[in-house]
Amino acid sequence: MKAKVNVLPIRTGGLPIIVLEPSFARDLDVQPMDRVVIRKAGNSVVATVDYYSKESDDYPVGVFEEVAERLELKSGDTVDIDIISKPQSLDFIKKKMDGEELTSDEINSIVADIVNDTLTDTEISMFVAAVYTKGMTMNETVCLTRAIAETGSVLKFGKDIVVDKHCVGGVPGNRTTMIIVPIMAALGYTMPKISSRAITSPAGTADTMEVLAPVTFSSSEIKRIVDKVGACIAWGGGSDIASADDKMIRVRRPLSLDPEPLLLSSILAKKYAMGATHLIIDIPVAQDAKTRDIGEARVLEKSFVRVAEGLGMKTVVMVSDGDQPIGDGVGPLLEARDVVKVLRNHPKAPEDLREKALRMAAKLLVLVGRVDTEDEGYRLASKTLSTGKAWKKMKEIIAAQGGDPNVNIKKLKPSKISYDIKSQRKGVVSDIDNHVVARVCRILGAPETKEAGVLFYKKYGAKVRKGQVIATLYGASEAKLSMAKSYLKRHKMFDIR
Amino acid sequence: MKAKVNVLPIRTGGLPIIVLEPSFARDLDVQPMDRVVIRKAGNSVVATVDYYSKESDDYPVGVFEEVAERLELKSGDTVDIDIISKPQSLDFIKKKMDGEELTSDEINSIVADIVNDTLTDTEISMFVAAVYTKGMTMNETVCLTRAIAETGSVLKFGKDIVVDKHCVGGVPGNRTTMIIVPIMAALGYTMPKISSRAITSPAGTADTMEVLAPVTFSSSEIKRIVDKVGACIAWGGGSDIASADDKMIRVRRPLSLDPEPLLLSSILAKKYAMGATHLIIDIPVAQDAKTRDIGEARVLEKSFVRVAEGLGMKTVVMVSDGDQPIGDGVGPLLEARDVVKVLRNHPKAPEDLREKALRMAAKLLVLVGRVDTEDEGYRLASKTLSTGKAWKKMKEIIAAQGGDPNVNIKKLKPSKISYDIKSQRKGVVSDIDNHVVARVCRILGAPETKEAGVLFYKKYGAKVRKGQVIATLYGASEAKLSMAKSYLKRHKMFDIR
Numbered sequence: 001m002k003a004k005v006n007v008l009p010i011r012t013g014g015l016p017i018i019v020l021e022p023s024f025a026r027d028l029d030v031q032p033m034d035r036v037v038i039r040k041a042g043n044s045v046v047a048t049v050d051y052y053s054k055e056s057d058d059y060p061v062g063v064f065e066e067v068a069e070r071l072e073l074k075s076g077d078t079v080d081i082d083i084i085s086k087p088q089s090l091d092f093i094k095k096k097m098d099g100e101e102l103t104s105d106e107i108n109s110i111v112a113d114i115v116n117d118t119l120t121d122t123e124i125s126m127f128v129a130a131v132y133t134k135g136m137t138m139n140e141t142v143c144l145t146r147a148i149a150e151t152g153s154v155l156k157f158g159k160d161i162v163v164d165k166h167c168v169g170g171v172p173g174n175r176t177t178m179i180i181v182p183i184m185a186a187l188g189y190t191m192p193k194i195s196s197r198a199i200t201s202p203a204g205t206a207d208t209m210e211v212l213a214p215v216t217f218s219s220s221e222i223k224r225i226v227d228k229v230g231a232c233i234a235w236g237g238g239s240d241i242a243s244a245d246d247k248m249i250r251v252r253r254p255l256s257l258d259p260e261p262l263l264l265s266s267i268l269a270k271k272y273a274m275g276a277t278h279l280i281i282d283i284p285v286a287q288d289a290k291t292r293d294i295g296e297a298r299v300l301e302k303s304f305v306r307v308a309e310g311l312g313m314k315t316v317v318m319v320s321d322g323d324q325p326i327g328d329g330v331g332p333l334l335e336a337r338d339v340v341k342v343l344r345n346h347p348k349a350p351e352d353l354r355e356k357a358l359r360m361a362a363k364l365l366v367l368v369g370r371v372d373t374e375d376e377g378y379r380l381a382s383k384t385l386s387t388g389k390a391w392k393k394m395k396e397i398i399a400a401q402g403g404d405p406n407v408n409i410k411k412l413k414p415s416k417i418s419y420d421i422k423s424q425r426k427g428v429v430s431d432i433d434n435h436v437v438a439r440v441c442r443i444l445g446a447p448e449t450k451e452a453g454v455l456f457y458k459k460y461g462a463k464v465r466k467g468q469v470i471a472t473l474y475g476a477s478e479a480k481l482s483m484a485k486s487y488l489k490r491h492k493m494f495d496i497r
Numbered sequence: 498m499k500a501k502v503n504v505l506p507i508r509t510g511g512l513p514i515i516v517l518e519p520s521f522a523r524d525l526d527v528q529p530m531d532r533v534v535i536r537k538a539g540n541s542v543v544a545t546v547d548y549y550s551k552e553s554d555d556y557p558v559g560v561f562e563e564v565a566e567r568l569e570l571k572s573g574d575t576v577d578i579d580i581i582s583k584p585q586s587l588d589f590i591k592k593k594m595d596g597e598e599l600t601s602d603e604i605n606s607i608v609a610d611i612v613n614d615t616l617t618d619t620e621i622s623m624f625v626a627a628v629y630t631k632g633m634t635m636n637e638t639v640c641l642t643r644a645i646a647e648t649g650s651v652l653k654f655g656k657d658i659v660v661d662k663h664c665v666g667g668v669p670g671n672r673t674t675m676i677i678v679p680i681m682a683a684l685g686y687t688m689p690k691i692s693s694r695a696i697t698s699p700a701g702t703a704d705t706m707e708v709l710a711p712v713t714f715s716s717s718e719i720k721r722i723v724d725k726v727g728a729c730i731a732w733g734g735g736s737d738i739a740s741a742d743d744k745m746i747r748v749r750r751p752l753s754l755d756p757e758p759l760l761l762s763s764i765l766a767k768k769y770a771m772g773a774t775h776l777i778i779d780i781p782v783a784q785d786a787k788t789r790d791i792g793e794a795r796v797l798e799k800s801f802v803r804v805a806e807g808l809g810m811k812t813v814v815m816v817s818d819g820d821q822p823i824g825d826g827v828g829p830l831l832e833a834r835d836v837v838k839v840l841r842n843h844p845k846a847p848e849d850l851r852e853k854a855l856r857m858a859a860k861l862l863v864l865v866g867r868v869d870t871e872d873e874g875y876r877l878a879s880k881t882l883s884t885g886k887a888w889k890k891m892k893e894i895i896a897a898q899g900g901d902p903n904v905n906i907k908k909l910k911p912s913k914i915s916y917d918i919k920s921q922r923k924g925v926v927s928d929i930d931n932h933v934v935a936r937v938c939r940i941l942g943a944p945e946t947k948e949a950g951v952l953f954y955k956k957y958g959a960k961v962r963k964g965q966v967i968a969t970l971y972g973a974s975e976a977k978l979s980m981a982k983s984y985l986k987r988h989k990m991f992d993i994r
Binding site: 010011026032033052053062090093094099120121122123125126128129130133134250253254255256 | 505506507508509516529530547548549550559562583587590591594596617618619620621622623625626627629630631747748750751752753754945
């Protein structure tokens with residue numbers, strides 16, 4: 001049926017919505033939650049039906065902004081609206097709910113319908129729930145990962161070796177990416193790194209890199225940057241890379257559902273889409289990290305390696321110590337400053353961050369066949385750092401992404417609204433609680449306020465005097481600083497014995 | 498935060514929606530799909546967040562009609578909006594996904610949050626998927642049924658015996674309810690029957706009863722009607738009886754998910770809410786009915802009886818033959834006419850409908866202890882019909898529901914737009930395909946157009962001559978009639994051998 005539309009200035013962040021007058025909906029034989037296809041000038045969008053509560057004085061059909069954008073609609077434009085039958089992928093979702101193994105074609109059909117917004121959130125939920133309760137075979141997980149990657153942009157750099165890395169996360173300040181990428185790129189390897197922003201942590205790599213340069217690019221811009229300087233450190237959510245994954249994450253959030261097949265495909269699809277051939281994965285283990293013990297880490301390692309190699313990526317896993325924050329600062333600016341100090345061989349560069357990055361680079365250099373042993377790799381990576389080659393490459397990356405490569409460490413200053421935490425006793429730091437660190441930094445205003453966060457002077461094993469300043473809080477505002485202080489009265493960040 | 502609202506003339510049919518300006522949402526720290534609570538004058542509604550695409554020239558907050566209705570809001574009113582934390586019921590949904598048994602309290606919490614619109618469709622989907630993939634114990638199913646009933650209105654009639662019936666469905670024209678209810682009520686039993694409208698069938702009992710009287714009532718109106726005349730035949734969806742179920746059905750629809758615990762609780766919650774003490778369930782069996790063979794029917798019977806008796810309802814199941822339509826007509830008006838003919842002992846009353854209703858009434862009379870054998874019950878029910886007592890009671894019910902009790906069969910006329918189907922050969926009717934019957938009636942315009950449908954002159958086992966009229970199609974319009982005719986060129990309704 002043809003109809004004139006009103007563009008409503010509303011967006012859901014999810015499936016496109018069309019609002020129909022009741023009589024119009026009746027003629028079309030659709031009900032709320034049914035799907036229709038809207039066509040204009042050869043383009044089409046699938047949208048879910050809402051109802052106007054009465055006949056409208058204006059046009060009988062309204063569309064939310066998501067629909068208007070995709071079809072380039074203005075109010076008053078005429079579109080063609082048709083009821084559509086249920087997508088076949090619903091049968092495959094049901095099949096998975098019934099515990100059967102899906103074929104590659106069936107998985108492709110589900111993922112394509114997720115990307116095209118043909119499936120509603122309700123239906124995507126059913127798929128996520130099916131995977132959670134019934135699991136997936138290794139073969140299904142490989143197919144799913146490839147489907148997620150291939151329904152978005154897949155980049156090709158024309159190189160035999162394309163390097164990537166990933167950290168499972170959960171450790172504040174763990175910004176090794178920003179050191180490894182310039183080291184590997186300085187040594188001639190292509191490393192198109194896309195990272196996430198913080199969701200529940202005080203800073204993601206994308207938030208931290210953004211202190212030094214823009215990070216939001218389309219996939220073609222990413223390709224251009226990497227072709228030019230060999231590497232990038234960009235935000236993955238800014239492009240159409242593996243976008244099916246974002247839609248699944250949205251429905252996973254309320255129940256915090258992390259079924260292993262979706263966890264693996266989520267991570268590996270992005271690497272696959274970036275054309276990675278060699279991959280290192282960091283699994284930090286600690287009581288308060290995502291992976292709690294070494295047994296869990298080994299199980300995860302095995303799954304990662306099997307799926308990644310099923311996709312043709314050579315993969316090495318590093319199980320690391322996630323007991324306390326890495327580096328001195330937590331929060332985008334403080335973490336960026338730590339990274340720059342390491343890259344510039346600053347005398348006060350945090351040793352733990354430098355060390356961890358070098359060890360990972362060493363493993364990567366073995367994986368790509370540049371060296372035979374990790375010791376050799378460590379020496380090569382270390383030299384690349386100490387000779388300034390890594391920093392030179394980082395400046396090229398910053399410039400290519402549109403930032404100012406002349407970074408002045410002294411100008412990377414945290415918020416002036418600060419408070420010193422003093423040790424209440426003499427002793428040795430026996431624990432720093434990562435959860436409390438993350439929470440305090442969020443309360444202080446990170447990651448939205450780049451200058452907010454916590455700077456540590458004493459970490460695990462350090463001797464402290466009574467009354468000695470052991471950390472400084474930097475708040476986005478006085479109000480946030482006092483909220484953080486009051487939170488710290490109820491929760492212990494440091495354990496000193 | 499306090500804010501003035503605009504009431505937007507849009508409804509979703511589902512969870513209430515609030516539309517926030519981006520800056521307002523940022524201050525509240527919410528994202529699309531997050532939940533907020535909106536309060537006004539002591540009342541509150543939980544709503545899901547959509548975004549305005551830009552700052553609005555009017556008020557910073559818009560609410561869909563569902564929100565406005567519940568809080569009695571007008572544009573310009575001030576409300577209080579707060580972010581709310583995730584409902585605890587999400588943990589219980591997760592627990593079910595992990596395959597654990599839920600406690601009664603946990604089930605109550607999930608169902609209460611469904612009724613209060615605290616859970617989004619996405620989250621309800623996760624629950625439905627969990628039940629589908631992990632199943633429920635008999636104890637969980639009983640708890641779920643009680644929770645669904647008790648979160649809506651539960652009616653009490655102060656009688657020792659309250660009778661109810663249910664048919665699993667799938668057989669066109671099967672309108673026994675409208676005969677059994679007046680028989681039982683005429684014999685002094687309380688029978689508050691709520692029925693559904695057609696979803697995919699040509700007519701539900703509610704659609705058919707609506708030909709004779711209004712069927713949409715609040716639960717207190719239902720109580721008043723039943724207190725007065727001992728029975729009702731109302732639409733269940735018009736009240737707040739077992740409303741949690743409707744919300745689960747909505748998310749079950751796209752995947753046609755019919756997990757047994759939800760099927761059982763859906764049906765039995767309504768009976769429990771109506772205070773039923775004695776219950777008969779009709780399970781029609783046929784290749785083209787919902788239950789395909791006798792084995793399936795026996796499994797379903799066992800589950801029904803266990804859950805119903807777990808809820809304290811004495812239950813008897815009748816497994817019936819669902820091979821062809823019951824009665825002569827299919828479509829609301831034609832079915833209502835069949836019912837009236839049976840109740841008024843019309844010489845052309847359809848014998849199969851009369852016979853099935855009497856057999857069910859007989860079983861019910863044994864169940865409530867009125868008679869010792871089904872033969873006695875059959876005789877009593879038959880007498881109640883033939884003496885006109887059942888019709889007298891039906892007239893009371895029609896009047897109590899606000900209809901005109903002086904029903905003139907001659908005025909119950911189907912559409913004038915009709916077409917006679919003639920037999921293409923001499924032989925015996927060996928099959929009538931229920932699916933084709935249902936589809937044709939829907940194409941003809943049933944149930945929206947009450948006068949549309951199919952009238953059968955010959956059914957299973959009847960001898961027919963070549964060229965003899967065996968059925969008439971009644972269309973809502975010429976266009977619909979010709980669509981039905983063209984559908985019948987491709988699909989066979991009658992099999993004549």
